[in-house]
Amino acid sequence: MRPAPSQDAPSAPCHVAIIMDGNGRWAKARGLPRVAGHRSGADAVRRAIIACRELGVRYLTLYAFSSENWKRPQDEVDDLMGLLRHYLRRELAELHKNNIRVRVIGDRSRLAPDIQGLIGQAEQTTAGNDALTLVIAVNYGSHAEIVAAARRIAREVKEGRLDPAAIDERLFSAHLQTVGIPDPDLLIRTSGELRLSNFLLWQAAYSELVFIDTLWPDFDKKHLLEAISEYQRRERRYGASSG
Numbered sequence: 001m002r003p004a005p006s007q008d009a010p011s012a013p014c015h016v017a018i019i020m021d022g023n024g025r026w027a028k029a030r031g032l033p034r035v036a037g038h039r040s041g042a043d044a045v046r047r048a049i050i051a052c053r054e055l056g057v058r059y060l061t062l063y064a065f066s067s068e069n070w071k072r073p074q075d076e077v078d079d080l081m082g083l084l085r086h087y088l089r090r091e092l093a094e095l096h097k098n099n100i101r102v103r104v105i106g107d108r109s110r111l112a113p114d115i116q117g118l119i120g121q122a123e124q125t126t127a128g129n130d131a132l133t134l135v136i137a138v139n140y141g142s143h144a145e146i147v148a149a150a151r152r153i154a155r156e157v158k159e160g161r162l163d164p165a166a167i168d169e170r171l172f173s174a175h176l177q178t179v180g181i182p183d184p185d186l187l188i189r190t191s192g193e194l195r196l197s198n199f200l201l202w203q204a205a206y207s208e209l210v211f212i213d214t215l216w217p218d219f220d221k222k223h224l225l226e227a228i229s230e231y232q233r234r235e236r237r238y239g240a241s242s243g
């Protein structure tokens with residue numbers, strides 16, 4: 001028997017990914033140093049996590065630092081790393097209490113050893129949590145991720161552990177750092193920039209993209225709800241004909 005049409009409100013996207021952009025412009029508009037924008041951005045991170053958990057989003061991926069952000073002045077890189085360190089130290093207990101699982105993607109080998117330690121500790125402590133998976137992208141870039149996957153696959157072939165004929169999309173995905181994480185349903189970028197900046201290029205193949213003008217430090221639950229409503233109005237086709 002066919003199930004009765006659901007009367008429920010449309011469900012939240014399973015995976016929301018956010019390019020948190022505009023901290024510098026937020027600070028500049030207030031005559032403040034850029035670090036003030038990044039600090040205020042950390043408050044927006046807290047709000048986004050709480051809102052996603054409340055709305056039943058299962059995965060939230062936040063682009064915190066790209067593999068290209070090392071090009072910024074050393075002072076700013078130091079400030080961003082300092083904030084990440086501070087965030088991991090200060091928020092771990094709260095995240096764990098809220099049953100949130102933490103995962104970090106990106107090349108962590110270039111991060112300070114103590115930050116690598118804090119990341120490992122956050123991932124281990126929260127590994128059994130299941131209310132929301134918070135994926136933090138740090139020193140992350142899609143090109144580097146895809147190249148690293150290709151290199152690992154090539155090595156497996158060379159060592160005779162993998163038949164080239166077995167390389168398909170599924171196997172390739174499983175060599176990316178996002179293994180086990182469903183692809184983003186909704187990808188939001190704040191601050192009015194209309195590009196992906198090397199974020200989840202493989203994984204976002206069929207994500208619904210929502211660009212909003214709000215600068216990241218001003219982002220709150222209202223903006224998330226608006227982006228989700230926009231997502232719910234879209235028809236996802238995955239290449240099929242329109243219905």
Ligand code: IPE
Nearest residue numbers: 020021022023024025064065
């Ligand atoms: C996003 O804000 C934070 C990071 C990229 C780390 P920006 O620092 O890029 O802010 P704008 O784009 O200069 O305003």
Ligand code: IPE
Nearest residue numbers: 019020021063064065066197
């Ligand atoms: C993308 O923002 C990276 C993060 C939000 C961490 P950027 O501000 O670095 O991107 P571009 O330089 O404008 O493309």
Ligand code: MG
Nearest residue numbers: 021022023024
């Ligand atoms: Mg920016």
